[in-house]
Amino acid sequence: xxxxxxxxxxxxxxxxxxxxxxxxxxxxxxxxxxxxxxxxxxxxxxxxxxxxxxxxxxxxxxxxxxxxxxxxxxxxxxxxxxxxxxxxxxxxxxxxxxxxxxxxxxxxxxxxxxxxxxxxxxxxxxxxxxxxxxxxxxxxxxxxxxxxxxxxxxxxxxxxxxxxxxxxxxxxxxxxxxxxxxxxxxxxxxxxxxxxxxxxxxxxxxxxxxxxxxxxxxxxxxxxxxxxxxxxxxxxxxxxxxxxxxxxxxxxxxxxxxxxxxxxxxxxxxxxxxxxxxxxxxxxxxxxxxxxxxxxxxxxxxxxxxxxxxxxxxxxxxxxxxxxxxxxxxxxxxxxxxxx
Numbered sequence: 001x002x003x004x005x006x007x008x009x010x011x012x013x014x015x016x017x018x019x020x021x022x023x024x025x026x027x028x029x030x031x032x033x034x035x036x037x038x039x040x041x042x043x044x045x046x047x048x049x050x051x052x053x054x055x056x057x058x059x060x061x062x063x064x065x066x067x068x069x070x071x072x073x074x075x076x077x078x079x080x081x082x083x084x085x086x087x088x089x090x091x092x093x094x095x096x097x098x099x100x101x102x103x104x105x106x107x108x109x110x111x112x113x114x115x116x117x118x119x120x121x122x123x124x125x126x127x128x129x130x131x132x133x134x135x136x137x138x139x140x141x142x143x144x145x146x147x148x149x150x151x152x153x154x155x156x157x158x159x160x161x162x163x164x165x166x167x168x169x170x171x172x173x174x175x176x177x178x179x180x181x182x183x184x185x186x187x188x189x190x191x192x193x194x195x196x197x198x199x200x201x202x203x204x205x206x207x208x209x210x211x212x213x214x215x216x217x218x219x220x221x222x223x224x225x226x227x228x229x230x231x232x233x234x235x236x237x238x239x240x241x242x243x244x245x246x247x248x249x250x251x252x253x254x255x256x257x258x259x260x261x262x263x264x265x266x267x268x269x270x271x272x273x274x275x276x277x278x279x280x281x282x283x284x285x286x287x288x289x290x291x292x293x294x295x296x297x298x299x300x301x302x303x304x305x306x307x308x309x310x311x312x313x314x315x316x317x318x319x320x321x322x323x324x325x326x327x328x329x330x331x332x333x334x335x336x337x338x339x340x
Contacts, residue, residue, distance in 0.1 A: 002086050002087055002088060003031075003032055003033055003034045003062070003086070003087045003088070004032040004033070004087060004088050004089060004108060004111060004112060005032060005033050005034075005087050005088070005089045005090075005091050005108065005111065005166070006033075006034050006035070006036050006085040006086055006087030006089070006090050006091065006169075007025065007033060007034070007035045007036070007091050007093055008036045008038075008081040008082075008085050008090050008091060008092050008093070009021065009035070009036065009037045009038070009081075009092075009093050009094075009095055010038055010040060010074065010077040010078060010081060010092075010094075010095070011037050011038065011039045011040065011042070011048050011095045012039070012040045012042045012077075012095065012219050013042035013043055013044045013048075013219055014044075014048075014095045014096055015044055015047035015048045015050070015051045017095055017096040017097075017098075018037075018048060018051050018095040019051045019054075019055070020098050021093060021095055021096075021097065021098045021099070022035070022051070022055045023055070024098040024099040024101055025061065025099055025101075025104070026099070026101050026102070026104055026105055027060045027061075028105050029104055029105045029108055030060055030061050032105075032108050032112075033061060033087075033108075034061060034062040034063070034064070034086065034087055035061050035062065035063045035064070036063075036064045036065075036066075036081060036084060036085050036086075037052060037063070037064070037065050037066070038065075038066045038067075038068060038077055038080055038081055038084065039065070039066070039067045039068065040068050040071050040072055040073070040077045040223075041067070041068050041069065041070055041071040041072075042071075042219075045067065049065075049067070052065045064084070064086075066080075066084060068080070071222060071223040071224070072223060072225070073181065073182065073220075073222075073223030073224070073225040073226045074184050074186070074220060074223075074226070075180055075181045075182065075183060075184065075185070075186035075225065076178075076181060076223070076225060078092065078186045078187055079176060079178075079186060082169065082172055082176070082190070083176070085169055087169065088115070088168065088169065088170070089111060089120075089166050089167065089168055089169065090166070090167055090168075090169050090172075091164065091165065091166040092162050092163065092164075092165040092166075092187060093162075093163045093164070093208075094162050094163045094210075096210075096211070097163035097208055097209060097210045097211070098208070098209050099207060099208060099209070100125065100206055100207055100208065100209055103205050103206060103207050104207055106205050107122075107203055107205045107207045110142065110203045110205065111166070111203075114144070114201055116198075116199060117144070117168065117198070117199055117200055117201045118147075118167065118168045118171045118194040118195065118197070118198030118199065118200055119155070119159075119166065119167045119168070119191055119194050119195055119198075119200040119201075120166045120167075120200065120201050120202070120203055121138070121155055121158065121159060121200070121201070121202040121203070122164035122165070122166065122203060122206075122207055122208060123135075123136065123137045123138075123202075123203060123204050123205060123206040123207065124136045124161065124163070124164055124206055124207065124208040124209070124210060125206050125208070125209055125210070126209075126210055126211075127209045127210065127211055132329075133209075134329065134332060135206070135332060136161075136206075137204060137206065138158050138202070139202050139204070140204075141204050142201070142202055142203050142204040142205075143201065143202050144199060144200070144201045144202075145195075145199065145200045145201060145202070146199060147195060147196060147197050147198050147199055147200070148195075148196065149196070149260050149262060149265070151195050151200060152192055152195045152196055152262065153262070153265050153266065153269055155191065155195055155200065156188065156191070156192065156247075156266060156269070157266075157269060157270060157273060159187075159188060159191055160185070160188060161210065162187060163208045163210060164207050164208040165187050165191075167187075167190060167191065167194060168194070168198070171193075171194045171197070171198055172190055172193075172194070175189075175190060175193050177189075179253070180246075180249065180250065181225040181226075182225045182226050182228070182229050182230075182246075183243075183246035183249055183250065184220060184226075184230075184243060184246060185246050185247065185250060188247075188250060189250050189253075192250060192254055196254075196258065196260075218230075218232065218233065218234070218235060218239075219232055219233075220232060220239070221233075221239070229242040230242065230243075235280060235281075235284065237281055237285070237289065237292065237293045237296065240277070240280055240281055240293065241293070241296045241297065241300055241301065244270075244277060244297065244301045244303070245300060245301055247266065247270065248263055248266070248267075248301070251263040251266045267302060267303050267305060268305055268306060270303045271303040271304065271305050271306040271308065271309045272306050272308045272309075273308075274297075274303055274308070274309050274312055275312045275316075275324075275328070277297070277303070278293075278294070278297075278309075278312050278313055278316055279312075279316055279321050279324065279325070281293045282316040282317075282320065282321050283320075283321040287317065290316070290317065291317075294313055312324075
């Protein structure tokens with residue numbers, strides 16, 4: 001009999017953090033979980049294979065391991081994870097994140113009680129080197145959402161962080177496509193199709209740790225599907241602008257398919273919550289390049305349509321990311337949640 005959740009991991013060149021992730025899965029949940037790892041033809045394939053063998057030898061979980069003959073890239077590998085998974089739900093996990101061990105079994109109980117939900121937004125935490133666990137809880141409590149554009153707008157942006165992304169596999173039938181290769185957002189395309197048609201929910205139990213100060217360089221841009229959009233090894237201005245434009249490849253597709261005018265609503269939403277979009281380059285480039293990046297976002301992405309966007313830009317331009325981040329963290333400590 002199929003498990004409730006297939007933990008689905010696209011693996012690429014990170015054997016050490018993959019091992020940490022696998023070993024963070026609590027054995028108490030083994031009756032409800034199986035594991036699927038698809039390695040995407042990375043330079044450290046043999047080391048990753050060794051990690052899988054060592055984990056399998058413990059005999060705690062059903063583990064399916066596949067090695068791609070060619071590098072499919074992020075979106076292609078997510079698509080393959082959908083095809084090869086067997087659980088009722090597919091939970092994606094980045095190979096450099098890991099589970100909050102004591103909470104996953106409680107989360108699964110929530111899933112069991114709400115098996116009509118097409119998608120379940122997770123609660124998660126950034127784990128800082130200082131030990132502070134920054135909360136990423138977007139709502140004050142667990143709740144359910146009706147299908148439709150209003151819910152899609154609520155969930156679209158805040159579902160981008162892949163780890164803990166949990167979606168019902170039955171509802172993905174017939175959605176497979178290659179047109180979003182290179183967006184790095186294939187899971188958001190799937191989310192959109194499901195949220196528009198089926199009820200969804202939010203579970204207030206935090207289940208994932210993501211390390212705030214990651215030491216690994218980004219690997220996007222190594223596959224043929226990504227080379228024309230991303231430079232591997234560094235988050236360049238080109239990378240950031242192309243990634244933001246990917247949101248609208250999906251929203252424009254939805255507008256054409258469903259006649260919902262979603263792109264206009266999404267641009268305003270992304271503008272209101274654009275601090276991280278701007279800060280990601282302010283922390284790595286000088287003022288001149290940051291202003292160039294700002295203009296690229298205005299001209300190409302067109303999210304310069306709320307006062308918040310300009311406030312973030314001016315604050316980052318004058319004070320930099322360190323001071324602005326400190327103010328943001330203080331706000332989160334006070335409210336104990338991500339503020340609206």
